[in-house]
Amino acid sequence: MTHTPTSPVAARRFTRRAATGCLILLLIPAGLLAYFWYSAWHTGHVNDQRRQAALASILNQARHATNDTTHALNTSSTTDTDTLTGVIWQHTHAPLITYDTSRRTFTATATRSAAYSEKALLPGGGPVTVSRCFTFTSTRGTSANWTTTMTEQDEQVCRPGQTIDHRATLAKNRIKNMPAAQLTRADLTQALDPAHQQDTYIVKDTMRHGQTATITILIHAQRDASATAAQCYQFARHIDTNDAERATTGMPIATC
Structure with a gap:
């Protein structure tokens, strides 16, 4: 069997092609890496x-x-x-x-x-x-x-107010959904403070003027009332004969 030696020219061509192929293989991941880096x-x-x-x-x-x-x-x-x-x-x-x-x-x-x-x-x-x-x-x-x-x-300064805002919204919704006959101090206290702890909601006063019930509630940020912020809120609830219209508003006031 006769072996034909490879010519130097063919060898150089093969080497160049192999080098080019390796370079392309290296450039592909490098290009992808650069693309993702730029995108990020x-x-x-x-x-x-x-x-x-x-x-x-x-x-x-x-x-x-x-x-x-x-x-x-x-x-x-x-x-x-x-x-x-x-x-x-x-x-x-x-x-x-x-x-x-x-x-x-x-x-x-x-x-x-x-x-x-x-x-x-x-x-x-x-x-x-x-x-x-x-x-x-x-x-x-x-x-x-x-x-x-x-x-x-700092964000923590607003946290008591955020808690009070959340609890005021809950109180407003509870007042809105209660029957008009139950908008009394005793019934509101029971609805807002069923455990009778009086540490979050304290119903201060309830009044009625015509078709409007006005409820004043002291809302604490936390149960430890002596150490946390509190805000008085006044809620106004329209009283309809059939309770079909229960428009309710709530806003902070200076004193209860």
Whole structure:
């Protein structure tokens, strides 16, 4: 059997082709890696821009609330703290509003939120909500003019107010769904505090004026009432003869 030696030219061609093939095989994963790296960077960049836009929207909301509260207080002719609390609540939507009589200062604590659509590298993205905690401090100066300032706080500052807001909503729904005949202090206490612990809801007063029942409730943030925040809420429930219309409103007031 005769062996035909490979020519140097053919050997070089084979070597070049093999090297080219290896280079292509190396370039494919490198290209894929670069593509995924860029996609991940781009996705993160887009999400960061959307998040920053949502946060900017929150700050804009808070600034508007500050200006609107100041304007509303200065155009109001009342000095009643309950009414002024209502004015502040209308513009800040703060579930927790305290009043310092010595300093003639209201402090409203509220969470502001905004949502943005998160871009995902793989399927599974969707809406994301970001929030910030603020205090709105309204003070009446010696010239009788009100000024309101906004301060961003740590998230934990707003937690008592968030709990009170949740419990106020539950109380409002319970009042709305109760028969008109049961809108008494005893029945409301039983409905809101069936264990008779009086540590979260304390029904302070119930009154009726025509077709409207007014209920005042002190709502605590936690069961340890002596150590946590609390807010008085006033609920108004329309009373219809057949209970067909049960429109109910609720808002914080300064005192119970």
